[in-house]
Amino acid sequence: MEENHLFPVFFKLNRLQVLVVGGGNVGLEKVNAMVQNSPAANITVVSLSFLPELQTLAKQFGNVTLIQKAFSCGDLLGKDLVIAATNDKELNLCVWEKAKGSKVLINVADTPELCDFYLGSIVQKGNLKLAISTNGKSPTVAKRLKQVLQEAIPDTLDEVLNKLHIIRDKLKGDFAAKVKKLNSLTDVLVDPATKEIE
Template sequence: MSYFPAFINFENKKILIVGAGKIAFSKLTHLLEFSSNITVLSNDFNTEIENTIKENNLEALKKNYDSNDLLGYDIVIAALDNIEIQKLIYEDSRKQNCLCNCVDLPKLCDFIFPAYIKKGDLTIAISTNGNSPAVSKQLRIYLEKLIPNSIISFLEEMKEYRNTMPKGIERMKFLEQKAKSYFSSLK
């Protein structure tokens, strides 16, 4: 079965990352582009993660994981080398009704982290359903080179039009023509 592509609003979502290694750090840095409501739980933190936690005013829990740690969280990322603890976190997430991602264990994931491109308000996600992160990464690099940085200011302009023009068919036509004209100018 394939993963459904969806964009989640993290505004009121509490996120827990269990682990503090290289992969946990990667997940943390990606999530920070979308939320700062993140807690990192680990019995040991490397300097890189400690500095990121301090710089972003995040919560850090220095301890071993136990089942009560998921209380109050909406999303948990298990980024540990210990598969048994990842399985426990997944089982606990079922009881707490929170979304779970167990790194490198797709069968224990409600969602996966896609490769993505983020330029201002533009976010493009790329996924191979977890089958080849390397392909997703290379496609991201390829596509990122095709998207001009001017897209950021263009999207700001489009947002302003959308917020100030009355709703209706005329606005729709105007915005469609502006988008068409922008992309035609890139050729």
């Protein structure tokens, strides 16, 4: 049976350069997902035309640059990640070929076999951020799980995280001792035998 062997990572997009090829609905969706999660993301969008909503997004987020032109190899210079987000399969394949030749990681929208990475569905509660992947099998299931988790995880969890961060900074001892103490403090979060504290 096939398993999901993806290795999850969280990119600091304010330190990377991202190229999005395509200014339509898919390009808008990808850019919007990135800036909602990383408002200081450095994104260049190359396209012959742009949806008005994408133009508005670029005005709202100063690190989103729109360049009205056809894609060319030079657009990949200095880029760390590329997203091909056009409705032209031949152009998407061309972008993929050029990215692979330049050793730049690429995601070709709706084409899992041409993706080095996926953009998962994101659940966020303050500092807690969960990414959901179905290994490219069903983005719809990922979106539904996102809805369930968004409602199930309490908003107060961020307060717990902040307090645990303060405690972690004050703990004495080596790494193993700190981990043991933090595990002891957080048992209440996962132990079904723990009685509810009122």
